[in-house]
Amino acid sequence: MPLHMASPLSLLTIAITASLPSIAQASSVDNLPSSQSYTGLMFIPNAQVIDTGDFNLSFHQGVPHKNSIASIDDWFFGAGVFKGLEAGGRIVTQSYDCNSYLNSDCGIRDLSMSFKYQLPFVYDYTGLNLAVGIQDLGGAGNHFETKYVVADKTFDALKLRLSAGYGQSNLDFGIMNGPFAGAEWQPLSFMQITGEYDASQFNANAKLFTPKGLLPYGAQLSLDYELYTGHQNSDQTVWGINAAIPLLGYGNSQREQLSVDHQQQLKQALTQQLDKHKSSSLQGLIAALKNDGFLNIQVGQRHDRLIIALENRRYNHNPMDGVGVALGIIAANTGDDTFADFANTAKITDQKKQQNIELIMLTNGIPMFTVNSDMRCYREFLETGDNCDSMWFSGYNARIAFTRTEWLTNKENNGFGRSQVILSPQLAHRTATEYGFFDYSLALSTNLYTPLWQGAALDIRHTLPISESDDFKSGEIWENSAYDSQIDRIFLHQAFKLPKNIMTQFSGGYMYGDYWGAMNETNWFTPNGNHSVGFKVSQFQSKDDDQSISDTDDKGVRLGHYLYSKPEWDWQLELQAGEFWQGDTGLKATSSHWLGDARLSASYLTSKAQGASDYEDFLSLSIAIPLTPWRDMKPGYVQVRGTDQFTYTLQTRIGTDSSNYLNTGLGGSNDLQHNVARQYQGQNRLTQAYFDANIQHLRNAYIKYVKDVEM
Numbered sequence: 167m168p169l170h171m172a173s174p175l176s177l178l179t180i181a182i183t184a185s186l187p188s189i190a191q192a193s194s195v196d197n198l199p200s201s202q203s204y205t206g207l208m209f210i211p212n213a214q215v216i217d218t219g220d221f222n223l224s225f226h227q228g229v230p231h232k233n234s235i236a237s238i239d240d241w242f243f244g245a246g247v248f249k250g251l252e253a254g255g256r257i258v259t260q261s262y263d264c265n266s267y268l269n270s271d272c273g274i275r276d277l278s279m280s281f282k283y284q285l286p287f288v289y290d291y292t293g294l295n296l297a298v299g300i301q302d303l304g305g306a307g308n309h310f311e312t313k314y315v316v317a318d319k320t321f322d323a324l325k326l327r328l329s330a331g332y333g334q335s336n337l338d339f340g341i342m343n344g345p346f347a348g349a350e351w352q353p354l355s356f357m358q359i360t361g362e363y364d365a366s367q368f369n370a371n372a373k374l375f376t377p378k379g380l381l382p383y384g385a386q387l388s389l390d391y392e393l394y395t396g397h398q399n400s401d402q403t404v405w406g407i408n409a410a411i412p413l414l415g416y417g418n419s420q421r422e423q424l425s426v427d428h429q430q431q432l433k434q435a436l437t438q439q440l441d442k443h444k445s446s447s448l449q450g451l452i453a454a455l456k457n458d459g460f461l462n463i464q465v466g467q468r469h470d471r472l473i474i475a476l477e478n479r480r481y482n483h484n485p486m487d488g489v490g491v492a493l494g495i496i497a498a499n500t501g502d503d504t505f506a507d508f509a510n511t512a513k514i515t516d517q518k519k520q521q522n523i524e525l526i527m528l529t530n531g532i533p534m535f536t537v538n539s540d541m542r543c544y545r546e547f548l549e550t551g552d553n554c555d556s557m558w559f560s561g562y563n564a565r566i567a568f569t570r571t572e573w574l575t576n577k578e579n580n581g582f583g584r585s586q587v588i589l590s591p592q593l594a595h596r597t598a599t600e601y602g603f604f605d606y607s608l609a610l611s612t613n614l615y616t617p618l619w620q621g622a623a624l625d626i627r628h629t630l631p632i633s634e635s636d637d638f639k640s641g642e643i644w645e646n647s648a649y650d651s652q653i654d655r656i657f658l659h660q661a662f663k664l665p666k667n668i669m670t671q672f673s674g675g676y677m678y679g680d681y682w683g684a685m686n687e688t689n690w691f692t693p694n695g696n697h698s699v700g701f702k703v704s705q706f707q708s709k710d711d712d713q714s715i716s717d718t719d720d721k722g723v724r725l726g727h728y729l730y731s732k733p734e735w736d737w738q739l740e741l742q743a744g745e746f747w748q749g750d751t752g753l754k755a756t757s758s759h760w761l762g763d764a765r766l767s768a769s770y771l772t773s774k775a776q777g778a779s780d781y782e783d784f785l786s787l788s789i790a791i792p793l794t795p796w797r798d799m800k801p802g803y804v805q806v807r808g809t810d811q812f813t814y815t816l817q818t819r820i821g822t823d824s825s826n827y828l829n830t831g832l833g834g835s836n837d838l839q840h841n842v843a844r845q846y847q848g849q850n851r852l853t854q855a856y857f858d859a860n861i862q863h864l865r866n867a868y869i870k871y872v873k874d875v876e877m
Contacts, residue, residue, distance in 0.1 A: 195320055195327040195352045198373050198388050199408045201226045202312070203242045203256040203280040203301050207348045207360040208371045208392065208404060209341050212329040213295035213318040215284050216246035219412050219761045221789075222254070226406030228392070229258055230338040231274060231309065235400040236260075238274065245413070245766050245789070247759045248735060250284040253768060255787050255816045256302070257598045258310065263636075266600035276309055277598035277818050278302040279785060294319050302336075303785065303820065311336045316346075325352045333365060339397055340366040359393075367396030371404070385411040413764035413791070421551045421862045422869050435876040436869060439494075440545050443501035448508055451499040452578055459800040460492060461581040462528050466573040467512040472505065473571045477528040477581055479801045481867070482810045483763040483792045485848030486860060489527060489537060490867030496523060497544045511574050522556075526568055529846050531581065531620035532663045533568035535561045537857075548865055559857040562693040565663045581617055584801055588613040588839075590793060590809035592629055594647045596637070597816055601644075605637040609649035611809075613839060621662055625675075625840050627655035654679050659840060667691050671842050678836075681706040681721060687842045695853020698729040704836060723747055723835050729850060733859035736760040738850060747834035749776035754833055765790040765811075765849070771833040782832060788815035797874055811844065 197214040199222060200206030205214045209230070216222055226240040237260075244254025260273025282299035289295050294317045301312040316331030327350045333342035341364045348362030358373040375388035392404040424433040448465065451474075455463050460476040467473060474496060478488025505521055508514070521541040526533050540556040547554040592609040599605070613627040631649045638648040657675035664670060667690060674684040683706030691698045701724075708719040725744040732738070742754040752773030759766050771784045794808025843850050857864075 194322055195325060195350055196358065196375060196378075198358065198375060198390070199224050199242070199406070201228060201240065201390070201404050201406055202310075203244070203254055203278070204282050204299055205252065207329070207350060207362045208369045208390070209337075209364040210329070210333075210346045210348050210362045211282065211297070211299060211314060211316050211331070212327065212348070212350065213284055213297040213316050213331075215250060215282055215297065216244055216252040216410070217412075218246040218249050220410050221245045221413050221761075221764075222408060222410045224406055224408040226404065228400075228402040228404030229310075230341050230397075231258075233338050233399060235395065235397055235402055235404065237402040240406070244280070245761065247761070247766055248737065250286060252282045253280070253766070253787065255279050256310075257603070259598065259603050262603040265602070272600075274309065275598050275600070275603065276302075277816065278308075278310065279787060279816075279818060308336055312342045314342060314346075326350070368394070369396065370394040383411060385409065413761040413766075420866075422866045423551075424869075432869065432873055436548065436872050439498045439872055439876070440548060442498045443504070443541070443545065446499045446501045446504045448504055448511065451496065451504055452575070454495050454499045455492065456578050458491065458495060459579075461579045461584065461801060462531060463575075463578040464573050465508075465575045466571040467508070467514070468524070468567070468571045470512070470514050470516075472500070472508050472523045473526065473567075474523060475526040475528055475533070475568065475571075477531070479581075479584075479586065479805065480798050481796070482794055482798055482807065483796055484863070484867075485527075485535075485852045486857065486863040487796070487867040487870075489525070489535070489857075490864035491871045492527075493525060493537060493539070493544065493864060494548060494868030494871060496525065497541050497548060500541045512572075524567065526564060526571075527852075530617045530623060530661065532661060532846070533564040534663070534846060535559070535852050536564050536567050548868055551862065551865060553861055557861070559854045560693070561691065561695060561853055562667045565665070579801075581801075582619070583616060583803065585614055585616040585804050586801075587804060587806045588615060588809055589806065590812060592649060593814065594638070594644075594649065596644060601637050602635065605635040605644060607634040607638040607644070607648040608632045613655075615840060621660055621671075623659045623840065625655065625657040625659055625673075625838070626653060627839070628653050650679070652679060655838075657838065657840075661842070661846060667693065669842050669846055671846075673838065677706065677838075680709050682709055683707055683722070685723075685836070685838075689842050689847070691847075691853060693854070694858075695855045696731055698731075698850065699727070700729075700842075701726045702835065706836075721747055721749070721836075725835060731850060731853065731855060733851075733853075733856040742835070746773060746832065747836045748832060750774055750778075750832045752781060752833070760851075763792055769833075773832040775832060783820050784817050784833065785820045786815055786817035788813055790814075796870065809839075811849065 197205050201208055204211045206212050222244045224242040228235050229238040229240050231238055239259050241257040242254055244252055247253050256278050259275045264272035266272040280301045282297055284295055284297040296317045298315045302308050302310040312333055312335035314331055314333035316329055318327055318329040320327040330347040332345050335342040344365035346363055346365040350358055350360045352358045355377040356375055361370045370393040371390050372393055373388055373390040376386050388408045390406050452463060455476060459480045462477040464475045481487035481491060523541060525537040527535040538558050539554060543554040543556045590611045592611045595606040597604055609629040609631045611627060611629055616624045629649045630651055634648055638644045655677045657673050659671055659673045661671040670688040672686050676682050685704030687702045689698055689700035703724055705722040723746060725742050727740055727742045730739045736759055738758040740756045745751050750773040754771045756767050756769040767788045769786045772781050774781045790811045790813040792810050793812045798807040799805050
């Protein structure tokens with residue numbers, strides 16, 4: 167239901183009251199949302215963008231539409247994708263449950279996407295920030311399309327920012343259709359006053375917000391309220407609320423500082439842990455790893471080097487977390503006595519003074535990644551954050567390294583048969599359609615995943631419906647997409663690590679309620695992991711109610727892909743081409759940006775439906791986040807945890823068509839939860855290039871571990 171006019175006034179009072187203890191002069195002008203889908207003033211943008219790694223959610227009332235500032239609701243979500251770029255999706259709606267096909271009074275309901283980019287290097291040469299942007303990109307019904315270029319200048323001494331630019335737009339009253347300008351003044355750390363010329367009239371509003379550092383987790387809340395508008399035909403005072411919060415894990419690859427007062431206790435706990443190496447032993451090291459829940463632990467030797475193999479199933483946000491905790495425990499438990507024990511066990515007569523170890527990370531018993539380092543150097547890295555020159559990573563030769571190792575111990579914490587019960591929400595939704603603002607079917611997914619022998623696992627998933635909207639009920643438009651209470655997936659997987667860094671997995675079984683068949687995924691990574699090529703092939707047949715196999719509804723995919731990763735930019739670009747699940751053929755390009763352990767992706771799809779003569783084009787935005795604790799339950803013979811990746815996607819049609827009818831079935835690829843990229847490659851992050859670009863993440867993971875176990 168839309169909020170009422172009493173809400174903003176109440177929120178203004180609350181915000182002022184909450185902020186009174188923090189009143190102080192602002193050191194700069196905060197970047198806050200406009201009432202449109204970009205950072206800015208009221209109707210116009212400035213040249214600022216959402217902070218990298220922040221996720222924003224805004225609600226506004228008052229939208230230029232049909233020759234009025236209309237009483238329409240405006241929802242916007244966006245994120246700072248990387249330095250200088252913000253991207254987001256916007257829903258403008260006059261009603262929430264009204265069916266536009268049955269009722270002509272439903273009013274507008276529009277889904278669109280927007281981008282804004284602050285150009286680099288301009289400020290260095292001119293002292294001005296310069297940005298370009300587009301609102302309501304693509305589609306047939308571009309009610310709010312706006313293209314603009316804007317520059318701004320901040321005067322810190324005056325707590326003032328001035329903006330000016332030029333736009334072309336479809337907005338009513340000529341808003342943003344021509345030259346525009348504005349000023350933002352921030353006299354207090356919790357308040358801004360803005361005034362603007364929107365290319366048509368003058369407007370002013372006030373913004374109240376929580377000062378930075380007041381709320382936990384780096385969050386910020388803000389409220390804006392119209393003080394004046396020159397637009398005469400105004401049915402609604404423009405107001406809005408906004409929440410901004412850094413995404414999960416953002417900053418985990420930045421150097422953790424332990425010198426400030428409130429971190430001294432943590433620093434002491436870290437030192438206490440690392441001092442254990444002074445009285446360590448080989449059995450003590452194995453016991454420490456076993457006690458934290460690492461599986462398939464073995465100790466061996468190759469060319470007089472201490473080799474440790476183990477498997478992580480507890481730290482599921484990022485592959486670096488498990489590696490970082492394991493390396494930290496090893497560093498804290500390998501000293502002179504440990505290496506003396508190792509020399510005696512391995513019958514090494516000429517023990518070297520170096521404390522070199524090689525860690526081999528396993529997944530389902532398959533060697534996937536190796537880390538080499540001198541433990542003296544690595545302990546110093548953990549204490550100070552200074553990079554360790556002796557450390558290097560490789561995913562290319564892990565299989566060879568494992569097979570050429572002479573193992574001195576039997577496996578500890580054997581992973582055979584240790585089942586994971588993975589709980590996750592499942593959400594099917596239709597957003598901003600002619601049938602409603604948000605239609606959904608929500609279910610609880612319970613996935614039983616049981617590793618068997620090396621590379622093999624049994625994968626069973628059950629869905630339990632929790633709630634659904636009217637249009638997903640029986641007899642309604644989306645009933646075929648609603649979740650049922652059923653076992654919707656039974657698979658047996660068998661994966662192999664082949665020579666030359668090729669990973670392949672064969673899967674056979676049952677999916678989507680009534681399809682039986684098999685699939686193969688094969689990926690090849692270059693030695694450093696910057697490039698990957700691969701393919702996926704599957705064939706499934708539908709089983710009729712009489713248990714017979716029908717060949718009239720065969721489905722499958724034949725897709726090739728290329729992946730380019732640039733970890734220094736937290737960026738991946740994937741190109742897919744071939745035949746998709748519904749029989750359509752086409753090309754899909756996906757740009758993914760890692761904001762910590764969350765991933766924001768934008769995809770362009772051009773695909774031709776089976777039997778059609780024309781291609782259809784779509785643009786989608788998605789966000790994927792882990793929904794499980796950073797340190798999951800210790801793996802026993804049954805481990806209950808959340809999912810490492812829950813994805814929410816919005817898709818809109820683009821192009822020059824005169825129609826904008828719904829089609830959400832194109833571009834599907836019947837992805838499995840336990841596919842090669844997620845199960846074995848850490849969502850394509852278990853590479854030398856990714857580790858080289860995020861070395862501090864290893865230290866931060868161990869510091870977080872020490873905080874969990876000691877404080």
